[in-house]
Amino acid sequence: ERLDRMFMEAAAARAAEEAGPSRAAPVVREDVEGDPVGGGGTVASQILKHIDGGDIFSALVLPRPECDDAGRPVWDVxxxxxxxAFRKRSLAVHPDKNPSAEAKQAFDKLNDAVRALRDPIRKGEALRRFADRAFKEKCRADPTFTERARKAQERADAVDFSADILRQQREHRARVEAKRRKAMAFRRRERSPDEESDASDGDDGDD
Incomplete structure (x- = not known):
């Protein structure tokens, strides 16, 4: 469903580009800021612009996440x-070196960006957002990519399905084994005192 939505968005964008500026659909601003900040402005202002635009990767001068043919995030940092990257980037805005209010704000936001990349949930959301954007750009740039992406997604779904079946089988075997052990323990507890005594006498007789 997510891929279908991105396919449709990419197709609409490609059609708008082919139609020309006069017929192009209005551009809706995405959550992720576009191109990295150029050389103008202070380091602090560049950091703030990136982060306020949702691009914590460029703020830290790290490569932006890409996507594979199935639309999944690819980022091996x-x-x-x-x-x-944080230590290097924060030198210019550290409060001990730059007492300005803008630098202090940039330093605090850099710290939060690093915390986001160390938190699995926040990191996953950031990677997914950039992967979705990269996927749509690939679809717009290469019409044949759409078909490759569908096939890649089908293969990924097949692998996920097989893994899910194996997981269910393992869980079933574990439940069966747990029931067997529980039944054996119950039978041991239910043995009568006479049986326990007979077993004990039998052991003494063997000696």
């Missing part, structure tokens, strides 16, 4: 690289 490590935690160590994130920390290194």
């Amino acid at each position: 490590t935690d160590a690289e994130i920390s290194k």
Whole structure:
């Protein structure tokens, strides 16, 4: 469903581009800011513009996430690289080096950006947002990409389905084994005192 929505959006955008400026549909601003800030402005103002536009990656001078043919996020930056990027980027706006209010705000937002990239939920949301955008751009740039994407999604769905079946089988075997162990424990508890005594006498007789 998500891919179908992106296919439709990409097709509409491509049709608008082909129609020309006079017939193009109005552009709706996305949550993610477009191009990185140029060389103008202070480092603090660049950081704030990126983050206010939803682009924590450019704010930290990290590569933006891409997507694979199935529309899934692709981003192989490590935690160590994130920390290194933060240390390097924050030097210009650290309160000890830059006492301006703008720098303080940029420094605080950089800290929050790093926390977002270390939080699985917030990081996943950011990666998905950029992956969706990259996917739509690929569809607009290459009409044949749509068919490749559908096939890739079908393969991914098949893998997910197989993995889900295996997971269900493992869970079923675990439930069966748990019931078997519970039944054995119940039978041991239900053994009569006479049976326990007979078993004990039998053991003594063997000696």
